[in-house]
Amino acid sequence: MIFQRLLQFLALALGFTAWSGCSGEEKLYDISGTITYQGKPVAKGLIFFDPVDGGPQGFANIENGRYNTSASQQGRGIRGGQYNVRINGFDGQVGPDAPFGAALFPEHHFQVELPAQNQTFDYEVTAGKTTSR
Numbered sequence: 001m002i003f004q005r006l007l008q009f010l011a012l013a014l015g016f017t018a019w020s021g022c023s024g025e026e027k028l029y030d031i032s033g034t035i036t037y038q039g040k041p042v043a044k045g046l047i048f049f050d051p052v053d054g055g056p057q058g059f060a061n062i063e064n065g066r067y068n069t070s071a072s073q074q075g076r077g078i079r080g081g082q083y084n085v086r087i088n089g090f091d092g093q094v095g096p097d098a099p100f101g102a103a104l105f106p107e108h109h110f111q112v113e114l115p116a117q118n119q120t121f122d123y124e125v126t127a128g129k130t131t132s133r
Contacts, residue, residue, distance in 0.1 A: 028077030031058065031114065032068035033122040035087060037104050041065020042125070043092030044100040052082040052111070062089065080116025084109065087125060 031049070035042045042062050049058030049069070060067040060075035069075035087108040090100035108125050 026056070026079050027116075028056065028058070028079055029116060030068065030070040030075075030077045030118045031121050032060075032066070032070070033120045034065045035062050035067060035089065035123050035125065036065055037089050037125040039124075042087075042089035042104065044094075045087060045089040045104075047088075048086040049078050049114070050084040050086065051079070052084060055079060055081075058083075062087075078114055080114055082111065082113050084111050085123075087123070089125060 035045065035047060042065055045062035047060050047062055047067050051057070056076065056079065058069050058076050058078040060069045060073065067075070069077045071077075088100075089104040089108070090098075091102045091104055093101040095101070105125060112121075114121070
Protein backbone atom coordinates (compact mmCIF):
# COMPACT_ATOMS: atom_id res chain seq x y z
CA MET A 1 0.00 0.00 0.00
CA ILE A 2 2.77 2.44 0.92
CA PHE A 3 4.71 1.44 -2.18
CA GLN A 4 1.61 2.03 -4.35
CA ARG A 5 1.05 5.52 -2.86
CA LEU A 6 4.74 6.33 -3.37
CA LEU A 7 4.46 5.35 -7.03
CA GLN A 8 1.32 7.51 -7.42
CA PHE A 9 3.05 10.47 -5.80
CA LEU A 10 6.12 9.99 -8.02
CA ALA A 11 3.96 9.79 -11.15
CA LEU A 12 2.09 12.94 -10.11
CA ALA A 13 5.34 14.80 -9.36
CA LEU A 14 6.86 13.81 -12.70
CA GLY A 15 3.69 14.79 -14.54
CA PHE A 16 3.63 18.19 -12.87
CA THR A 17 7.31 18.77 -13.66
CA ALA A 18 6.77 17.88 -17.31
CA TRP A 19 3.69 20.10 -17.50
CA SER A 20 5.23 23.13 -15.78
CA GLY A 21 8.82 23.09 -16.99
CA CYS A 22 8.85 21.29 -20.28
CA SER A 23 5.85 22.67 -22.09
CA GLY A 24 7.93 23.31 -25.21
CA GLU A 25 6.92 26.97 -25.35
CA GLU A 26 9.70 29.47 -25.86
CA LYS A 27 9.93 32.80 -24.10
CA LEU A 28 8.65 35.50 -26.45
CA TYR A 29 9.64 39.15 -26.10
CA ASP A 30 7.51 42.16 -26.95
CA ILE A 31 8.62 44.56 -29.63
CA SER A 32 6.92 47.89 -30.23
CA GLY A 33 7.60 51.09 -32.09
CA THR A 34 6.55 53.39 -34.89
CA ILE A 35 6.24 52.84 -38.62
CA THR A 36 6.35 55.89 -40.88
CA TYR A 37 6.15 56.41 -44.63
CA GLN A 38 7.24 59.65 -46.31
CA GLY A 39 7.75 61.10 -42.84
CA LYS A 40 4.17 60.43 -41.70
CA PRO A 41 2.77 57.69 -39.43
CA VAL A 42 1.23 54.76 -41.32
CA ALA A 43 -2.51 55.03 -40.54
CA LYS A 44 -3.25 51.29 -40.61
CA GLY A 45 -1.23 48.24 -41.41
CA LEU A 46 0.43 45.02 -40.40
CA ILE A 47 3.99 44.12 -39.47
CA PHE A 48 5.31 40.55 -39.50
CA PHE A 49 8.55 39.20 -38.03
CA ASP A 50 9.40 35.91 -39.81
CA PRO A 51 12.37 34.14 -38.15
CA VAL A 52 15.04 33.16 -40.70
CA ASP A 53 15.77 29.87 -38.89
CA GLY A 54 12.11 28.94 -38.32
CA GLY A 55 9.97 29.14 -35.25
CA PRO A 56 7.04 31.30 -34.21
CA GLN A 57 6.19 34.33 -36.31
CA GLY A 58 5.82 37.66 -34.53
CA PHE A 59 3.18 40.12 -35.70
CA ALA A 60 1.23 43.25 -34.80
CA ASN A 61 -1.34 45.63 -36.17
CA ILE A 62 -0.20 49.15 -37.02
CA GLU A 63 -2.56 51.91 -35.86
CA ASN A 64 -1.70 55.59 -36.31
CA GLY A 65 1.95 54.67 -36.87
CA ARG A 66 2.31 52.57 -33.69
CA TYR A 67 2.56 48.82 -33.23
CA ASN A 68 3.03 46.45 -30.29
CA THR A 69 3.45 42.66 -30.50
CA SER A 70 2.22 41.99 -26.95
CA ALA A 71 -0.67 39.56 -26.59
CA SER A 72 -2.69 42.27 -24.83
CA GLN A 73 -2.51 44.21 -28.10
CA GLN A 74 -3.56 41.12 -30.13
CA GLY A 75 -0.04 40.55 -31.40
CA ARG A 76 2.64 37.94 -30.92
CA GLY A 77 6.18 38.57 -29.70
CA ILE A 78 9.56 37.43 -30.97
CA ARG A 79 12.26 35.19 -29.51
CA GLY A 80 15.26 37.10 -30.88
CA GLY A 81 17.58 36.36 -33.79
CA GLN A 82 17.60 37.09 -37.52
CA TYR A 83 14.20 38.10 -38.95
CA ASN A 84 12.68 38.80 -42.33
CA VAL A 85 10.35 41.74 -41.64
CA ARG A 86 7.33 42.48 -43.82
CA ILE A 87 5.31 45.69 -43.57
CA ASN A 88 1.97 46.42 -45.22
CA GLY A 89 0.79 50.04 -44.91
CA PHE A 90 -2.59 51.54 -45.74
CA ASP A 91 -4.16 55.01 -45.68
CA GLY A 92 -6.89 54.05 -43.18
CA GLN A 93 -9.75 55.20 -45.46
CA VAL A 94 -11.86 52.10 -44.82
CA GLY A 95 -14.39 50.94 -47.41
CA PRO A 96 -16.44 47.83 -48.16
CA ASP A 97 -13.66 46.33 -50.29
CA ALA A 98 -10.76 47.88 -48.35
CA PRO A 99 -10.85 47.04 -44.61
CA PHE A 100 -7.58 48.95 -44.03
CA GLY A 101 -7.97 51.46 -46.87
CA ALA A 102 -5.78 51.86 -49.95
CA ALA A 103 -2.22 50.51 -49.95
CA LEU A 104 0.43 53.20 -49.46
CA PHE A 105 3.22 51.03 -50.89
CA PRO A 106 3.83 47.44 -52.04
CA GLU A 107 4.61 44.99 -49.22
CA HIS A 108 7.95 46.18 -47.83
CA HIS A 109 10.66 43.61 -46.95
CA PHE A 110 13.96 43.79 -45.10
CA GLN A 111 16.08 41.67 -42.76
CA VAL A 112 17.21 42.59 -39.26
CA GLU A 113 18.88 41.01 -36.22
CA LEU A 114 16.78 41.50 -33.06
CA PRO A 115 17.97 40.71 -29.51
CA ALA A 116 16.11 38.34 -27.19
CA GLN A 117 14.61 41.08 -25.02
CA ASN A 118 11.66 43.47 -24.88
CA GLN A 119 12.51 46.38 -27.14
CA THR A 120 11.50 49.34 -29.27
CA PHE A 121 12.10 49.21 -33.02
CA ASP A 122 11.11 52.24 -35.12
CA TYR A 123 11.19 52.07 -38.91
CA GLU A 124 10.84 54.47 -41.84
CA VAL A 125 9.59 52.93 -45.09
CA THR A 126 11.21 54.77 -48.00
CA ALA A 127 11.08 54.15 -51.75
CA GLY A 128 14.08 52.12 -52.87
CA LYS A 129 15.84 52.41 -49.51
CA THR A 130 15.18 50.92 -46.08
CA THR A 131 16.39 52.41 -42.85
CA SER A 132 15.80 51.60 -39.21
CA ARG A 133 16.11 54.19 -36.48
